[in-house]
Amino acid sequence: MSDKIRFDADSYLSRRAANEAKLATAGVYAPDMEHDACGVGFVAARDGKPTRAVVDAAIEALQAIWHRGAVDADGMTGDGAGIHIEIPRDFFIEHIARTGHDDDGGRLAVGMVFLPRTDLAEQERCRCIVEQEILAVGHSIYGWRQVPVDVHALGDKANATRPEIEQIMFSMPAGLGEEEAERQLYVVRRRIEKAVTAELISDFYICSMSSRSIIYKGMFLAEQVTAFFPDLLDTRFISSFAIYHQRYSTNTMPTWKLAQPFRVLAHNGEINTIRGNQNWMTCHEDRMASPLFGDMVEELKPVVAKGSSDSSALDAVFELMGHGGRSLPMVKTMMIPAAVDVSGDSELAKLYAYCNSVMEPWDGPAAIAAYANNWVIAGLDRNGLRPMRYVVTNDGLVIAGSETGMVVVPEDRIVERGRIGPGQMMGIDLARGEMFSNDALKAELAGKRDWGQWTSRAQQMNALLAQNGGKAPARMDTLDTRRRQLMAGWTMEDLELILHPMAETGKEAVGSMGDDTPLAVLSNRYRGLHHFFRQNFSQVTNPPIDS
Template sequence: MDERDACALVAIARKDGAATREVLAETIRGLECLAHRSGSIDGEGDGAGVLTDIPRELWADALAAARLDPSRVLDRAFAVAHLFVPPHDDELVQAEVRRILARHRIRILLERHGTTRRAALGPRAQAGEPRFWQLALQVLGPARRAGRRLYRVGAEVEQATSATIISLSRSTAVYKLRGHPQQLSAYFTDLADPRFRTSMAFGHDRFATNTTTSFERVQPFAAFAHNGEINTIARLREEAASLGLALSRDGSDSQDVDATLRALVLGRGLDPIEALELLFPPIVNEVRRMDPQGQDAFTRARAAFGPFAQGPAAFVARVGDLCLVGVDAMGLRPLWHVETDEAHVFASERGFIPLERYSTDPRPLAPGEHAGLERTARGWRYLDEPNLRARFVALRAKRGCAPPDDRRRLEAGGPAVASEAAAKPPGRRIELSVMPDEIEDLAIRREQQFAALGYEPEDLKQAAFMEETGNEPIGSLGYDGPLAALATKRANLADYLQETVAVVTNPAIDREREIEHFSTRVVIGPRPSIDGSGKPRPWLELRVPLLLGGHAPESAIALDDLRPLARAAGTWLVEDLVAELGGRGRRAAVVLEADRDWEEDPRDALTRLANAATHAVRGGTRVVLVRDRGIRAEGRAWIDPLLVIAAAHRALIAQPAPNGSLRRECALLLSSGSLRNLHDVVVALGLGADAVNPYLLFEHALATGDPDALPNLLEALRKGIEKVCSTLGMHEVRGYGRAFSAIGLTPDVAAILGVRTFGASTFVGTGWDALARDGFERATMLR
């Protein structure tokens, strides 16, 4: 049996920094030796490529042949662009690219065409072969801004044309194709030219899983290559959008990580070490073991960006004279460091380097370990992880991004007593201060809420089990009831959503044995700046995205009795959190009631609520609270709070702000009685809620009279969130995004949620009219 998976990764750098043919040859040979890790269909590979130094000797001769000064290749203003251009409109695209370059004051010194051999490709690759276009460029103006200007040109080219930027740099060039590694030199005449020399190269041989193979999606990209899967790519894309970072057009997960890395370094001016640690931060428990300065720097860095590139991956990245390598936090994709007398080698497997060349014992990078190579006047110098982290801390401190005592946020938990700004409902215990007939009225009222908000007997049975044991009940794998679109019973929006698992080479993580890596920690409130700009911004962290409190005054639940539990669990009461971040006055929290006038179209109501959120946050509000307690009034109709959360979240991302977008300026919280179970909670988090308050579910626990019921329920939900993450190859809930799809929702409803839908169309499925009728019926039941 020919078993293939996981992609191949090879990086080689000469210690003396000398540019040679051997570096390229050995990199390609290494990829050939690791062909068992790559994909192949009918003898055609999924894709292979290399990133190298700019071959300056080759370009010098090309300039000389064109009667241009060959010494320009040594100038700091010299750059090389490699582009793929669709063959059907190459002339129009090339004309537009030339206009963009001229507008940015970048001069084209020389254009090269026809430097490929079509016959070297297989039939599938030939069918999708783009034009390979090479440009020698001179960046006019200050050299210190050249990298940023080239980056902006590349982003504009991909936005305005159908061309794909393969590489656009003053230091590196990328060559890649749909095929096997051994075809690289046969296809690209540059690579076969004896004048092609490089001091460092890294290569990738692809095994395509989630995306179809094409020239554009082959790795390496302009700065980055990895083998594995970014399971949190939905959340990474949202985070990039909230920062205003340009991503690739129809990019794969790897392409968008590459685009994010380059945007942080070349667009925002971060050092490559900073950008790498922001993209692939250490786990919380590792931060706890650092010295105080490291804790301060990484605590703020994790809040400024976060663990949004989770999943099995070994990676190599190069920007300028820094090459950085690493392994995912779980260590699910190996990367070996092999040292010889002449070179440093990083590779998925070490066997292609003969044993007699080893100068030290080969060593696999540990889970979450990062290392690097830096080109100096003496050659490529190895940087171990302590060196990288020390430089990261120094860089962040210089930016003002590592103030002392940020590490105190590692210890999460709300106040022991209510603040003056917090609302203070009656501090009464039900069993002491409520008359028997009032207790009966409360029980009847709660049953009405259960019925109106979609609770089924199974939901209450599961809740009772969790309240008793602190664990989820063990049952069948997955949901085995009728689909919501076909069921006769009342269905909440979450019932139409099912978990989506897209990857075949990506196993679930063993939560029981890898528990140190798992985290349900979330960041609440204004996010700190990634580059230290702007005023200091307060934020809070919760160990679990579940808020206590949120009960109506008539429930007679004493909030003071809940604060010790919230503090012990590392969370807050929703009332205390709103008071802490929102306070009173002009910047008080904005409350979005998930209801509408019965004559108002649900779409208009969602637009109104989303606009209210963006207007309030632009005015300085730091908390947006969505809740469903206002639907008892006559003439009001219920809106599923998940729709409101999704609409507000996406509207806030779309509105620019000094720190990126309005979404980074606030906390988005959900307090809802319709959160019936773990699935509902996780869907709300995936749709954009920072934390949720399932107050009716918590009231069910309090009504038992068992002092352990609510702590057990809270613990069972926390474990459940970790298990959901583990099934998708994630270990931190902050990376969880829209990892679900709809069945039976019309496309316009699914579009508000930002998910794909199946089994429905514009005319078939649950749409706005059905949701409007359902919302009015539920409101009637609650009155």
């Protein structure tokens, strides 16, 4: 009799569900408050031409940052890893032939789908819903392909929660423009997600549905990605870009669908303003409109699905803004802006003033790598607490990521190296085959429109008050001032550590995040209303600087 303890998958799943319910009841776990800290980056061909070297370098980089991911006690289950690349057309043409179909010359599209593995009835129902929505918009389905996987590369816990992984291959009209095709597939995917949710099926997820790119990801370690997905070793897998991600869950329950990259971006860090961002996004939905979507805009709501993690919520809004006609650098500038004084008269200040009027900042710490609309970018939020470094080689490879040396490149091949600073980004326009620095990107965006003319139409409260004969500032003597300060609950600490530096510098005071004052609700003194509120943040990874 073997001494090896047999892993009981059913027992593990029931215990996991019970633990999640227990923690949720105790108020210490909620799916919509999930954060993670990871390794992230991209590899791209500077000239925009697909090569196998890009894919190989991305796999090497992903496997090099294995230490940025967590490992379960079984030694094989990870928090998640994945890679986002272009669709290898030649590879899928062969598999289309195996379904008994010939390539009809249309635009090839592929959906990477996670299906319920243990409930065959739900599995088939999901396939039917996917097919119905694709056929409803006039596309032709070639068939389904079961993605070959090696389950021996997985840990027991990852295997116990493993979905059925399949690809649906279909054809779109050849005359359909690339942007329009992607926008249409975005709407189709949202329809599918809503229909499946209405059927109360939970173990369904579409990793990607696109005519451009495909995502291979799962709940495994970085070094297992090619072992689990042997497709990636096929030399026909060529791409002009590859985004990779190794996940480290900090206060999260790892799942297959939360592995990254997501459909647009891969994210390292956490969005500490997520509750406010999601609430504002719900408010924006009432006035959301676009001539590119027309009446279909209602089918995109809610933009952020209930229970989304901070990274998946960020990705959902990135995706919407991109399909709404904005370039990826513009979306990054709007959603994850730099710390810029918008009161200035420069074109860049006017650009940021416009961005501030459209979307509230999503504050990290955050480092992202993203692909959409033939752009691939890497960037940081304005806090700059997550690393992003890059090198450019003499044969046209651009390698960006959380660390240097992820891809072994001889020194004589490196023509440029650098780091991305707080609020900065770099990008490659794959259609034009051009690489842009942060300054070049911002200059191009600032010069595209007359942003100042648009923002000048906004009503300014100070101007309105002046027009309506606003009262002159009240003048008080010292005693009256003290009385009013006491009424407002001001303390010497407020005066010396907050107001005094603001009066001297015109900026908010800088201090540590430590706060040893009594909770307002327990204080025996009057505390202002704002003292009863605190900003949420992920205590595990913030504020330490990830270098």
